[in-house]
Amino acid sequence: MFSRYIAVHASRILICLLLAILTGAVSLIFPGQAKSQEPAFNVLLITIDTLRYDRVGILDPRHVKTPNLDALAKRSLVFNRAFSHNPVTLPAHINIMTGTTPLFHGVSDNTGFKLDKSFLTLPQYLKRFGYRTAAFIGAFPLDSRFGLDRGFDLYDDFYGTRNEREFFFVERPAEKVIAPAMAWIGKQTQKWFGWIHLFDPHQPYLPPSPFKEKYAADPYSGEVAYVDAQLGVLFDFLRKKQLLEKTMVILTADHGEALGEKGEDTHSYFAYNNTIHVPLFIQIPGRKPEAFARNVCHADIFPTVCSVLGLRIPSGLHGESLLEILAGGKRKSREIYFESMTAYLNRDWAPLRGLISGNTKFIDLPIREVYDLESDMDEVHNLAASSKIGPLKDTLNRLMRKLKNPLAAGRQDRLDPETQKRLKSLGYISENRSGQRKKQYTEQDDLKTMLPLQSKLLDGVAQFQSADFPGAEKTIQEVISASPSFILAYTHLASMYKEMGKITAAVQILEQGLEKNPDNILLLAKLGIVLADSGSWQRAIPILEICIGKENFDPEKFNFLGIAYYQGGDFAKALQNYARALDLDHNNASVYNNIGGVHLALFLRSRQEQELVQAERNFKKALEIDPKLFSACNGLGILYRKTGRNNEAIASWRNALAIKPDFDLALINLGITLLEECRAAEALDCFLNYREKFYHKIPLSEKQRVDRLIAEARAKLGRVEK
Template identity: 35%
Template sequence: MNLPRLIRFYSVSLTLLAAVCASPPDFNIIIVTLDTTRADRLGCYGYERAHTPSLDSLAVDGVLFENAFTTSPITLPAHASLFTGLYPPVHGVRDNGIYRLEDEAVTLAEVLGEAGMNTGAAIGAYVLSSRFGLAQGFDHYDERLKGQPGAKAAFYVERSAGEVTDAALEWLNGLGHRRPFFLWVHYFDPHSPCRPPAPYDSLCPGRPYDGEVAYMDSQLGRLLDCLRESGEYERTLIVAVGDHGEALGQHGEPTHGIFIYDPTVRIPLLVKYPGGELAGKRVSGNVSLVDLFPTVLEAAGLEWPGSIQGRSLLHDNSPGERAVYLETLMPEQTFGWHRLEGLVQGNMKYVDAPVPELYDLTADPGETQNLVESEPDRAQRMSSRLAALKWELERESRQLAGRMELDSESAERLRALGYISGGAAAHSPDSLPDPKLMIGSLGRFMEGVMAEAEGEYAAALAAFDSVLADDPENLYAIRYKGFVLMEQDSMRLAIEQFTRAVELQPESPANFMLALAWSRLGSVGETRSWLERTVKMQPGHARAHAMLADILLDCGETAVAVEHMETARRLAPQDKRVLNDLGSLLLERGEPEAAAESFEEALAVDPDYPLALYNLGIARYRLGELEEAEEVLARVAADFTGDKKVQNNLGVVRAARQDREGAERAYRAALDADSSFAPAWNNLGNVMAATGRTNEAAAAYSSALEIEPDYAEACFNYGILLAERLELPDSALMLIERGIALAPDSPRALKMGDFARELRAR
């Protein structure tokens, strides 16, 4: 690779032809994003207590950028900037969880893929799930996540660096000799809470964050070693970059997302070019995450479509007067505090806030001496420069992101990671308080968030109450308190909190939480009312449409129910719960074939989703596909041995296949789970009657009717047994007539009517 020939583009904001070079580069490309990683905690950046040999080796073999900045100290917006070359006001992704990068965006993976590269990704956390739009352009997007100890086991939220590396190597090995490739690897380990595995916990005693960074580095080392062993290392462009840093308590911030001080916005950036070009170089100029998009494409000999804010790092990056833009909207969208926007120019940083800030990053790297009052002219110049830059970015805005409405499961997954985004300010932006004045409550709030994720509900409530004592209109503290009360089954108290949230913010996500709370109390009317309000206020809320469809179906409003379910499916085509709900509705309508298709779609999203597997088994049974039905239900039954309904329905399918022994095992398993489950007693009686065990069958039917006296099917079955086997026609007639009275419109009641007349004639 001859780098000098590639130095062709010089403008900060470029407009080029949309076409890209038809041929791929003659080298591979790997981008490794280091979530929540501070530059000043790596050995190559001067941290003497670091254990980061893998990253340090990349610094030796490549270029280290001393002053690299993220665009936002929030994972999803930062990654969107990296892969589009655009600042957040332009691409539109401003926070986690509630935005999606739309298909209209052009991503690095799309450009490289169209040029002929094989593209794959392995991510470490749900915050970058494909549902948020970053999967576009990747042939393979590995997001197989698992629950972490302490997190709610039902929600798959993150995986370790070791598992991410395993997934990346699995994809690389599966490529065979197909080259070149583009691989994105995302490590999440340094994110709070920090619990480094052995031996990294003891390697960095009392410094769990450093331990997580060390463990992450070791797993990056496995990936690099594999490249070296295969001979690919020298012919691979490797970028290792942080998405944002971590405050670790500096400026009163526990984690990240609230402020734009250097601990959370200054990031490590290492670029190793193929063939050892530029090895060992250090660049002091200010660079931004948006610069990676044009850098990678220029190195690959490809042009980029449209105008971008980034510039190629293949140029001479002297400090100059380039202004690098920073922002965080989390204070506003999560807590109802003022958003922060700023810029870094040379060695100066300016932050626009109710109390504006100006810092000399060379003389005051800790950003403790606000120079706004002592240097008013400089502060005014930088304020004007920021205002002009913001105007330019807003003018360039592409509307490439859409707002999302999270279903309850997705919100739970993000909460389990400690993410709390998804709200909006209750007041006008100009009246919002300065985050600096409110930060005292954030530590207590995060204590509550983490306690809730760990299931420590009393501690969580105490933390949220403490926040609300100082900030009674804190929307997220109110809603989180409601979440915790729901977890404790205190629905009435939860409803009080969610109602307060809706009073403060009529379009609040608490509308949906009120629907959930009333649903758990069994109030169909209130549930329906709040669901209807939710879909009116938030028409993109897929889960609300799905739940409303279920209620409407029960109310006999089938046509409207189908409309809402189809809306849910359109809004969330990859939401397994919506797809499962749609299948259930179709099953209720007597359309098992269409239902099975919907369940299959849910399983394409999550092959191990038990509800969809179970329902698919029922649909296959109703279609007469007994072998397929048994296969699916047996798989679910193996994982849920204590689920009486699963075991019972497995028995029904086996009985239909004339496997009476297998059916009996399943029915007994159902009764082991719940000895008062009448359907299993009834079905067990059927098997015993079919195998000539008349007295045992009679006892089973009798048990079913003792538990559920109005069980029409058990009346019919016991009546037939009494008439045909025990020759007790009077007792039989009494049971059959009772069954007919209980279910006069059932298909079987008509046949039993004929049998009753026959008994009377005997």
Template identity: 30%
Template sequence: MPAQRHGEQRRQPGRVQLRVRCRTERAALAGVREPALPASDRGGRIGAGRALQLLDVRERPSGARERRTRGARAPPRGALGRGFRGGGRRRDCRSLDACRRRCRSPAVGQPDARTEVNSLRALVSRLGCVAVLTALACGPSPSPEAGRAGNAVSPPIVLISIDTLRSDRLPAYGYEGVETPAIDRLAAGGVLFERAYSHVNVTLPSHASIFTGLLPSQHGVRDNAGYRLDEAVPTLAAELNRHGYATGGFVSSYVLRAGTGIGRGFEVYDDGVGFETGRQLGQIQRAGTETLAAAMDWVNEVADEPFFLFLHLYEPHAPYEPPPPFADRYGNPYDGEVAAADAVVGELIQRLEELGVYEDALVVLLSDHGEGLMDHGEMDHLILIYREVLQVPLIVKLPQGERAGERVAANAQLSDVAPAIYSVLGLKPPAETAGIDLLGLNEAQAGEPLRQIVSESVYPRIHFGWSELASIVEGDLHFIESPDPELFRLSEDPLERNNVIQEERAAARRFRAVLAEIDRTLASPVEDDPETRQRLESLGYLSGGARAAEGPLPDPKSRMGVVADLGRASRLIGSGDLEEAEAALQAVLQQEPQLVLAWQQLGDVLERRRRPKQALEAYRRAFEVSSGDATSAGLKVAELLLLEGRVAEAREHALAVVERAPMANDVLAQAALFEDDLAAAEEYLQLAIAGRGPQVAPLITKLAWLNRQDRFEESASLSDEVLAEFGARSDRGVLGHLYLYRGTALAAQGREPEAESAYREAIALRPELLGAYSSLAFLQALTGRGAEVGRTLQEMVTVNPNPGAYAEAVRALRAMNDPRSADGVLGEALRQWPEAEELRLLAGSR
């Protein structure tokens, strides 16, 4: 809906006159780094010819944060501004604007009959009192919703996932290099599965298998990025919630953010991991102690009713940086992080005991996958699927310590976890699951077929253009399908050094036949969406690429040297040695030009080195070789095209990825602002804000949108709120445009000293932000400091020695009625860049 215009404030005549000149000047603004608003802009602010600056280009797409109080209804998202996420860990409202209205918000309703019955059921479970059960049965009939669990028991359920934890690095599994008293206690009081396996070697798909009981090829989540769990797939949390459980999920990695769909079914889902741009996905994490603190706040609220707690710890995922005292206690940092994770588990157990719920609780401890640790040439876990990556710890502590100390030697899989929980509760699992009840596993009897556990690694196919891998564990045999297949006998060769495929040719043929029967096709979002496919075809991205490659694909294990080179480049980027990182990535791409990941990293490096045109080409190449599947690369192309003022192309690229990347709505909002379509900008901003998660880019775009309507007080107030939410994040370059827009809003209110400070902060954060210099120059002219105008514009062209900066200086000087100085600057620029089209156009307009 059209935005309501605020009334004009009384202004000094001189200010009105200068603002009119600024509006006239906007029609000519077309700087390379900060594209201009159209001439029809009626924002009327000093130096506002840059009101549509491209936002920080390293902000990554994110799903919406899902945080609800039990029993409360989520606030509506109809008005722009709703859907903002505050900086606190637990907020009662989901927008900054709504928080200002919190005192007028309706109170959360009183507990319903289901809550009361569930609380009583929990009490019955703890007391084991038949008399109370009889009284409950004879009492008033519960509501239909409360009765869904039937006569099933309802113990507290705690699922602990310790990311990247190898089973053979725990004392419970025979390792002597670390002490883990809490996990040892769980093993002693529970059932330990000696040979449990993950279905996949990356975090999000593995947790999707844990929650659904399905293989990745069945639930459809195949990678950490670009996939979302379909709402039609039943999940453990949703099923438990349907049967009366309070459900809370608390995660330590951005990979498991609610926007991936993994949080569905949780009434409270805390994914409040500190976000910073320019960091790799797997590095965005928080300490397990912080996650536990948030979890226990929630557990304290629901301890008197049946509850399901999912606690995810990211130790010992790389980078291995154990906190004290574990860093000093262990020479191996991976072991130190394992010990740190164990300490968090120990604190959780202690807190559950203090609440009196531990003894009755069903506690499951597992890991999503293991870690390579260079056993087969890979330090982490993204490529290969040998035993050290697939075999994981799995321990189940039953209520009242039933079956304590038991060890199960039969092969288990992570998709067995959900069926086991359903079994303990007496609930029927969803119709289709790949898993079976863990607690019923026994060794196969003579003559019985052995169980086959299927796993996969598609990361090398998606990100490197190499062959995917598949795996079957059957009894003592482990088969790995690849261009050079392998087969190992685990009992005699647990380190998998001796490939016996020639001796086991019949078994290998049988395993290949089994894998051939499983539809493991990598379903591209492009292939599933005809409209997106047509758009990508029109943009020229479906004519080739890694998916269209002909002939056999490289075997990943033969390319581990390339993985090492990419790791070196990543470390160089992390240390700030961008020149060496660029050289390393160029060398990799000489050997492997189809590497999507390398092209994306190169684009990032070139951006940081302030070479946007080359960065655009690198991202284009990544998007091309992925045949349009590299969503983040496509989003970067859209952002950089907008930076160049190529609005139509930017819009088409954003539309090509918007279904998979909600942050593309922010680019579409900026494109609408370019074309003076405030209504369309508002619609896209609503979507971008709803899906922004911890990213602030859409809020910064909203500042420009408010300024365009002369809503300067709102803009300044919102900038305060964004800064408060941003907090102490280190990636402050994101805020360059915020300070530019903030300066515009403050100057328009007559708060010139604050506006000047904002412009100077914008320049300090983003020296390439040309609009900040010209806006500061206008402010200096307005306040009678003409001598400072020249120094500011000189600084701009000195720091940014390119045609765009000189063109910006020329336009600013012309707008300030100083044509002589403008002509002098233009002449100097044309002597340096006589073919620069932007300068030639300015020369022709004199």
């Protein structure tokens, strides 16, 4: 009976109240302490990244078995018509945590945004009522640098530093997220709020065994099945600890995945239901399970938590308590706002905004779309031609005015004319141009029209990942020729050139992008980072100084500015910028590693003991955060060898090579140290391996040095054998 009751595309829709509206400047900023009853439950929020509605077995049994998600649904309130406001990870989670929409908090994409400190978040609010709070994050898009860490006693975003696969986010598997979450929950002696973010269903789809084999033809579903299995571990833990009956459990997805439908491979481009219609289960201890087909949204989660716990709902939230909606019977229709702004922000293509009201979904693009969700949840039949577009457009404009916060800061991805003049004086652009976007978008700018170019970029990335670099280069150059404002095409091609060791070409393509888009800070920052990473510190420093002057919340810009100053010998400014980077992201292993490098250089210059202590401390801190950071292993190896601790140096370099077998510095350093320790056979293996892998790319002087080391190792080995 229950599974039939929550079937997809249910038609019984009760209309909800209009979204709560903003009644002045940021009224949501820390409302006063409210009198309320003692909170009754713990709260566990689980967000599964990129989980489609139809990949939960109990909602649609055709694709994948999810017994643990199904079991949760059977003891929960299930909302069959739940919608995300954004098909993108960071803004979707900010919507959940603030109970507002992007029009209010100002965050519309993953890159170039940070949640402002003025906005109240759910963990901040619950802390006022004695809750302990912790978050366990699966991947980079929710790194603490983006502002969602505020209000958490613990923000565990130790997902790693380096991704072996270019163009994909650094992530950790569900089991590595859930294990520390269970450890933290198990230690709590008072009420707690925990957030677990699981990233596995996000591209690339690489499920582990046995799901890899079982879902070989559908690896995306294999990732979902793996996540479900790990949730079983979590739920078993909560059951054994007798916490399920004391904990409100909320499970949802930030967005879905298109999987090729409507021409979109993944997400963040369109806003069809395959990417914004999401599962939403809420388990409330003592409340019987039930399913509902009313329109609800992510902004409703914050006020619902407050309602269940008996807390006053802060003023200014855009969502409504789902308990109040369910108790309200037939009410006036509410409108749910949604948007997809990535293509607008990064390509200057038409912005996508829309609304859902009752059974009507309106997508406001130059080529408009209207769908009847009661009969066409898959959005096959566009009814725009027979719909009254004027009233729909008016309703959307009214809704946007009500939701908009005039103080919300958008992304500063455009440079002002004065900054452009500075860049012109540095030789990076030849003319000044307006930083304004188009004032009007036509059908030529519609995302449906531009879809072939979007797909072509992804084809180029796929070619690169299959080792067809010439094909990838040709494909992406064609994208740039067709759409010179396609910023991601320039940055992707630059990354490919850099990966291939073609630094000059990487710099040139970014400079070409700046010629066409002289006001774009993303291109400028990428150029500065490439220059710093390749040792061109004289050119990198002024560029990165401009970037941090315009966007001062990105730790990577400060990190690479520190690298540039280090290369130039200004260790004080290097440490100053590394400190700024750590202020923004205190779990950044790369920055700790770079600080260790500065102190090691200072020790080698001054031989002061405190510099040695600082170097070792920072290298070890980097490895504590990211045990796979091979460069920190190399730093420790150098430190140990310079202080006569050769056995520890050898162990460190072996660790580095276990992580990265083709790490040239660790390999040659290991060989030299083994030779010093009279372990000539092992040293010779290192030198021969180094010559085989790197001889073709090193200068003549280095080749001669390697040849001498090989001869020396063979000579020592010969003497030992005699």
